[in-house]
Amino acid sequence: MIGLYQHPPTILHRVSAGYKLIALAVLSIVCMRIGNVAILAACLGALLAVYAGFGKPFVRRLAILRPLWPTMLAIFVAQIIVADWQSATASILRLLVMVLLADLVTMSTRMQAMMDALAPLLRPLRMFGVSSERISFCVAYVIRLVPLLLEQWQLYADAWRARTGNRPGWRLIAPFFANILRMAGRHAEALDARGFGASRQ
Numbered sequence: 001m002i003g004l005y006q007h008p009p010t011i012l013h014r015v016s017a018g019y020k021l022i023a024l025a026v027l028s029i030v031c032m033r034i035g036n037v038a039i040l041a042a043c044l045g046a047l048l049a050v051y052a053g054f055g056k057p058f059v060r061r062l063a064i065l066r067p068l069w070p071t072m073l074a075i076f077v078a079q080i081i082v083a084d085w086q087s088a089t090a091s092i093l094r095l096l097v098m099v100l101l102a103d104l105v106t107m108s109t110r111m112q113a114m115m116d117a118l119a120p121l122l123r124p125l126r127m128f129g130v131s132s133e134r135i136s137f138c139v140a141y142v143i144r145l146v147p148l149l150l151e152q153w154q155l156y157a158d159a160w161r162a163r164t165g166n167r168p169g170w171r172l173i174a175p176f177f178a179n180i181l182r183m184a185g186r187h188a189e190a191l192d193a194r195g196f197g198a199s200r201q
Contacts, residue, residue: 010054012108018117020105031097037086040093047100061107065099066154072096111141152179 012020034040051058072092079088115137122135156172156179 010058010108012054012104015108016117017109017113020109021114021117024101024105027101028098031094031101034094035087035090037089037093040090040097043097044093044100047097047104050104051100058107061103062100063154065096066157068095068099068150149180152176152183 031040031043034043048062051062072095075095076088076092079091118135125135153172153176156176160172161167
């Protein structure tokens with residue numbers, strides 16, 4: 001999980017986690033409202049320029065998109081069937097923009113900083129006996145976990161290509177999910193060992 005935090009530091013690393021999460025939420029909402037393909041393409045181009053401007057480590061992170069291509073192709077085909085090619089293209093561009101925005105936040109924000117930013121927003125839940133610290137941890141954990149899962153899929157795909165010379169397909173799904181379940185078990189044990197599940201007085 002720590003490996004998702006990107007070095008060397010950039011200007012994004014100096015921005016408060018709270019501001020980045022607010023910006024991510026606002027930009028995601030705005031992105032969902034945009035239907036113009038040209039505008040979405042310009043947004044994607046601007047994001048790619050940001051990645052390129054931050055150097056090779058960030059450019060290499062663009063490989064996170066490779067496992068999404070089958071899903072994006074399915075969305076594109078479904079949108080063409082029920083709508084038209086413009087709606088399909090807009091959907092794919094919107095998905096790419098939102099994934100890259102989220103990944104920028106993930107790469108430039110430590111998990112503890114995310115938790116600290118989310119905790120005040122969740123504090124009213126204490127009135128119902130819910131721990132805001134635990135909820136903020138879970139939210140930050142999920143945000144950090146998504147890129148990790150994509151990286152795991154990419155590792156499986158690369159291994160499949162190296163051994164067979166073929167493109168990965170549905171045969172990877174079973175071993176991938178088996179590995180995810182094992183990883184979830186290890187993470188749960190690690191959290192339990194650190195007292196995450198212990199009740200507080």
